[in-house]
Amino acid sequence: MTDFPNINDTNYFTNRTLDNEKGEPTGKIVMWRIRGEEEFHYILKCPFCGHDQEKKELFPRKPYRPRCEKCNKSILIAKLKKKK
Numbered sequence: 001m002t003d004f005p006n007i008n009d010t011n012y013f014t015n016r017t018l019d020n021e022k023g024e025p026t027g028k029i030v031m032w033r034i035r036g037e038e039e040f041h042y043i044l045k046c047p048f049c050g051h052d053q054e055k056k057e058l059f060p061r062k063p064y065r066p067r068c069e070k071c072n073k074s075i076l077i078a079k080l081k082k083k084k
C-alpha cells in the first residue's frame with residue numbers, strides 16, 4: 001500500500017468516511033494531489049460495495065467524483081461541513 005505523502009508536499013489532501021445509501025459510514029477515501037502534479041491520487045473503499053481501489057485520476061473541477069470500478073457508482077466528495 002502506498003505511503004501517504006508529507007502534507008507539506010500536497011496542495012490537496014482529504015481523509016474522510018463515505019456514507020452508503022442509508023447514511024451509514026461504510027466507506028472511506030484518502031485523496032491527495034502532490035504539488036506540481038495534475039492528477040489526484042486516491043485510496044478508496046467503496047461505501048456501496050466495499051471494493052478497495054487505488055488510482056491516479058484527473059478531476060478537472062469540483063466536486064470530485066471518483067467512480068468505483070466494481071459497482072460503477074460515482075462517489076461524491078462533498079464539501080466538508082463547517083463546524084460552528
Ligand SMILES: [Zn+2]
Pocket residue numbers: 046047048049050051068069070071072073
Ligand atoms: Zn463499489
